[in-house]
Amino acid sequence: MNPDVRLPGRFSRHTLLIATAAAVPLTGWAAHALTLHKRLAATRKDPLTGLLRRDAYTAHARRLLARHGDKMTVLMVDADHVDRTTDG
Known part of the structure; x- marks a missing residue:
């Protein structure tokens, strides 16, 4: 990515990098929670x-x-x- 590229709005590249770095684990945790919820629900039936x-x-x-x-x-x-x- 070209370091001279300016992004529109008030967000800097650093802010977007931090937001992306935070979004990846949150997505993983959400997927894990959904899988766990489905598995727990399956044990009830x-x-x-x-x-x-x-x-x-x-x-x-x-x-x-x-x-x-x-x-x-x-x-x-x-x-x-x-x-x-029964027999009998």
Whole structure:
């Protein structure tokens, strides 16, 4: 870049260099935070059915009960080993 080039406005080359140097790590951190958020959200749901896992469902049910109290009933069905048949 030609050192004699003047940039329009009140910003100097030094100011733009500092702004660029600050923007690169911030972009990386934002991308990392987005990836981490997606991974954490994926741990709350079953990959096969898309339904909430037990811990996430329990936390959601507790929030609903705390908010609505006696006006609400929560039913939790444990569906482990549904595909197995019993002999006998």
